[in-house]
Amino acid sequence: MENRVSGALESYLEQIADLQKIHGAVRTSDLAERMGCKRSSVTNALQRLSEKGLINYQSYRPVTLTAEGKKTIAALSRYHGILADFLENILAFPEEFAQQEACQLEHRVSPCTIERMRVYLEFVAGKDGDSGQNTVTSQFNDFIKSKKELP
Amino acid sequence: MENRVSGALESYLEQIADLQKIHGAVRTSDLAERMGCKRSSVTNALQRLSEKGLINYQSYRPVTLTAEGKKTIAALSRYHGILADFLENILAFPEEFAQQEACQLEHRVSPCTIERMRVYLEFVAGKDGDSGQNTVTSQFNDFIKSKKELP
């Protein structure tokens, strides 16, 4: 068995963590709804996550995260945050799109590149200083608008 | 049959185009070498690419691209260029890494985000003007170095 976790399984894991926060227990049907798949596919995913030691799972019993699972989620959630920040504050996407896109990218962009995006965010924050006005981001926003105004 | 082309098939297609440019003919073994897989997997991929109408393929005959295949490659190659440019000139990665990473990302980042990266590149180019000196990129390079110097 390949021990690395695929993007699909990572997503399940995140939804599990989120549902746990909200509802305490994690139900197969809720997961299916969130993942946009059938309950049977969820069961299958839970079994594989369990084999990989990321969740505690027994048939018909409530699912919980292992320490390993929590660690995985912590990393993912950090990646998500950096990517969403980058998309919103560097590339000037609206927050909602940034969040959506970050959900995809957190499984697909290398840690190295994500880390570099974090450094770039720091760099730009430093350039903008405490001014608040006329930041690089707002300049870029204007730039985008100026492009759209002349089609 | 799902008519969309997966990331894996897209990669085969690109390697085919590249080999065609270099060697004229495209050999299964060369493709296998490039893709880091076995010859039998290549045959399988060629059959699927052919079913999707992206290449002309018959057993033991040289492979060629269809018009549709060429169009797909043109789009991909454009994405690759933008991503590599962004990685090298915004995120200040060395060219080789930028190229490698772009190969992965071109199949994974949404066209919308890639397009926005292109606009950002334009924006920064505009800011830097013709100066050449003290560009945003070179400032960021210095910033990275300054971070590394104090561990």
Next chain:
DNA sequence: TAATATTGTTAGGTAAAGCTAATTTTCAAG
């Protein structure tokens, strides 16, 4: 040109991630 080496394909297998349909467990009401 015939023998051999290389290259390409087929057949059959695995794992991931989904599906439907059938079955089993749990739970809520009567």
Next chain:
DNA sequence: CTTGAAAATTAGCTTTACCTAACAATATTA
């Protein structure tokens, strides 16, 4: 405390993308 509905699981199938081993076609070269 039984029973029927809802929820979860199992069984069996699909596709993608890989694998090995066996076989077929093409090339090389003696």
